[in-house]
Amino acid sequence: MRLTIVGQLKGQLTAATRIAMDRGAAVTHAETIDQAMRSLRAGRGADLIMIDVALPVRELTEALKAERFHVPVVACGVDNDARAAVAAIQSGAQEYIPLPPDPELIAAVLAAVADDARDLVFRDPVMASVVQLATQVAASSASVLITGESGSGKEMLARHIHARSPRAAKPFVSVNCAAIPEQLLESELFGHEKGAFTGASARRIGKFEEASGGTLLLDEISEMDVRLQAKLLRALQERVIDRVGGAKPVPVDIRVLATSNRVLADEVRRGTFREDLLYRLNVVTLKIPPLRQRPGDILELATHFAKKYAQLNGVGMRPLSASARTEIVRCAFPGNVRELENMIHRAVLLASGPEIGPEAILSPEGAPMAPRGADPASRAAEAAETITRNFVGRTVADVERELILDTLGHTLGNRTHAANILGISIRTLRNKLNQYDDEGFAITPPQGGVAAA
Incomplete structure (x- = not known):
């Protein structure tokens, strides 16, 4: 994980830096907010920014927003300065870390805010075969297309490939093509020169250059506009990119992974995805099965999430009771691993007593989870009726x-x-x-x- 610390490195902030480095973070330092922004524009990306609460936190968060840098911000300061802590949160900081630093708190914040401590957890033979193939191709430089339903773990598998590749020590940069407006995605990927368009007040390095030497994940690539796909194809073929408003090509050294929850061959037939780009991307295709097709993973994942969220929420570690495990196994998970994770997160927060019981295994609406194998139409009708009764x-x-x-x-x-x-x-x-x-x-x-x- 890439951590940028903004402020004077002295005393307790230096100790926080050492703790973060001991926890595996790659730490860079900027004494001022202006230095931090210049670092980001130059492509020295960050997964998390930690800023001294004595600096103008709002100035940093507004600068990040204005230049579309989506980086979480954590403020830190002396532990008795509650007023400054609240002001930092109101100014846009996501969290506050009191100083002197506590190693476990910093570790929890690094995991919770940067979300960089996720493990690939599996046991089912169906999933094991996919992971085995992913590990096998990780050492190559080939592009990989990862397909599967939403929430099935596509980005997790991409991180697994990067971590086992020769590029593991270099950046892993992810771009959600569905979350960025079409008119901004080109600049996000390829960068821009100063004055290239209204609001381009300085040169900015795009994700291709930020990922130099490492791996670039194009998440949900099927959502990319077909006109931008042509520029992406050139970048993949020639390993050069053109910044928006740039005068000359820029060479790049990256490996590209892509994910999609759609069948791209169908999108090619519809004319919304370039066939030549599909061939360039899917040198190897990995299809992640939905959770309903890998039942052996359900309890393994549930146990993992129960431990994870107990630690992150600072509550006592509670094992899943036998009856809760039975209830989880019988549940349907149309939302796949993401739905299971959210359900266990709720259960950790709702449970009382020494174990997590079946009464805590609930849907977001507080109702029992639908059983696996139940008729989808009946489940939908029952859910719609419940929602209507509660919300009409x-x-x-x-x-x-x-x-x-x-x-x-x-x-x-x-x-x-x-x-x-x-x-x-x-x-x-x-x-x-x-x-x-x-x-x-x-x-x-x-x-x-x-x-x-």
Whole structure:
């Protein structure tokens, strides 16, 4: 994980740096916010920024937003400065780390905010064969296309390939092609020169150059506009890219992996995906089976997530009871591993007693999970009827507000984990909470008075 620390490196901040490095982070330092922004524009990317609370945190978060750098920010400062901590959170920091630094807290924040501590967990023979093939091709430089349903673990497999490749010590850079507006994706991938378009106030290095020597993951590549696909094809074929507004080609040395939850051959027939680009990408194709086709992974993953979220939420480690394990096995998971992960996260927060019991194995609406093998049409009808009974007569805004505030309460005020459960960005959650606070609704405060992980 790439960590940038902004501020004067002295005393306790230096100790925090050493702890982060001991935990495997590659740390760079910028004394000022301007230096940090220049570093990002130059392609020295960051997965997480830690800033001294004595610096203007809002200036940093607004600069990142203005230049479309999607990097989480954590503030840090002396442990008795609660007022500065709250101000930092209000200014856009995701979390606050009190100093002097606690090694376990820093480790938890690195894992929770940067999400760089995810393991590829599997046991089912069907999944084992996919992982074996991925490991086999990892040592090559070939492009790999990873397909599978949403939530099945495509990015996890891509990280597995990178970690076992000769490029493992270099950056792993991921771009979600579905999340970036079409008019901005070209600049995000290839960079731009100063003055290339309105708002381009300085040269910016794109993800191709940022991933130099390492691996670039094009997540959900099927969502890329067909016109931009032509420029991508040239970059893959000739290993050069053109910055927007640039005068000369720039050579790049990267390995490209791509994912899609669609069948790209079908998209080729529809005319929404270039056939020559498909051939360039799928030198090797890895298809991840949905969770329903790998039942041997369910309990292995559930146990892993139970341990993970107990640690991240600072609650006692509770094993899954025998009856809870039976309940999990019988559940249907149309949302695949992501749905299972969210369900276990809820269970960790809702459970009481020495074990996680079946009463904590619930859907986001608080109802029992649908059984595996149940008729999909019947499940859909039953779910629709339940939702209608609960929500009829209420506005969408009322329902959304109740869901957000209830989830924040379940996470004991931890905004990062609430956003993960809700499937929204921390920025969106923060904006919603500010709105509700202005409207006079009670907001669950984080434990300790600050947004600690």
